[in-house]
Amino acid sequence: MLVVMERNATPELIARVCEEIKNMGLKAHPMAGTKRTAIGVTGNDGQVDSDRILILKGVRDVVRITPPYKLVSREHKAEDTIVRVGDATIGGREFAVMAGPCSVESRDQCMIIAERMAASGVKIFRGGAFKPRTSPYSFQGLGEKGLEILAEVRQKFGLVIVTEAMDTETLDLVASYTDIIQIGARNMQNYSLLKKAGRSTKPVLLKRGISATFEELLMAAEYVMAEGNENVILCERGVRSASNHRHNVLDLSAVPFVKRYSHLPIIADPSHGTGSRDRVVPLSRAALAAGADGLLVEVHHEPSKALSDAAQAISPDEFEGLMKVMRRMAPVLDRTLP
Ligand code: PEP
Ligand code: MN
DSSP: OEEEEOTTOOHHHHHHHHHHHHHTTOEEEEEEOSSOEEEEEEOOOSOOOTHHHHTSTTEEEEEOOSOSOOTTBTTTOOSOOOEEETTEEESSSBOEEEEEOSBOOOHHHHHHHHHHHHHTTOOEEEOBSSOOOSSTTSOOOOTHHHHHHHHHHHHHHOOEEEEEOOSHHHHHHHHHHOSEEEEOGGGTTOHHHHHHHHTSSSOEEEEOOTTOOHHHHHHHHHHHHHTTOOOEEEEEOOBOOSSOTTOOBOOTTHHHHHHHHBOSOEEEOHHHHHOOHHHHHHHHHHHHHHTOSEEEEEBOSSGGGOSSOGGGOBOHHHHHHHHHHHHHHGGGGTOBOO
């Protein structure tokens, strides 16, 4: 940690800061520059409460040098994590595509969509049974009935299932049906849910919160890993912007950031990331180009009739077209697509 003093900080103020650093059981190393003094802090092997120093008179800034994440970091594990579920891999050379409806609406709906997804080469089928909706009056999902339908999809088409666990009360139930537990954007910092998912043997798909920083995303993954679950897949799903609130901004710069500082795989969700069907295909291509390990795409056989997120659903035909384009792009990017 480095404490940066104000330009006009007096020797007394500097001494006072050094004193406080020592009181915290750490070592202070003042370094006088031509314009200001910086104080190096050593001896910390855990989290330091930098606020205790930041509030002292004469302190301009406290700069952390060691990142707060450990298990998720590349320093902890240099090689890429590859999550393996059924015959799908997430994080290896193969680009992992998760596709399906926003919500499980009925058995027929899922069977129709799943058949098309499987035919397009998808290995992982998505669909929400417990839905986090902005309005309590909107369709909330079929609950356990939806999970049963997803289990049938797995059986019939051999697809790996990913579905959301919305709270600690239903996590065990969801985990008993699904192959991958999704933690949604709204729950990215629900620490009791993260811890519980961390104690599960199922991989976790962790979506970035709508205003979370990259660091907060990695710290959320740290919660899951700290409980012993090493199979975490991160997902960039767009952040709030100053424009129309319905439309998020898919922040693909999350991909190179995560790749640099973490060994965990990261996929992109251009459906929630844009909120608009006409942007899903172009941004899917961009995600592959940016180095994402896969995609999560919402597909509906009757997009305009979808009970949730209709505006962003693409049709199975559009999806198939996307897969074709990505199969042509993949070799240039040293990727494979099933
Ligand atoms: C979803 O994937 O259906 C979903 C609700 O996503 P998010 O948590 O990113 O809004
Ligand atoms: Mn959705």
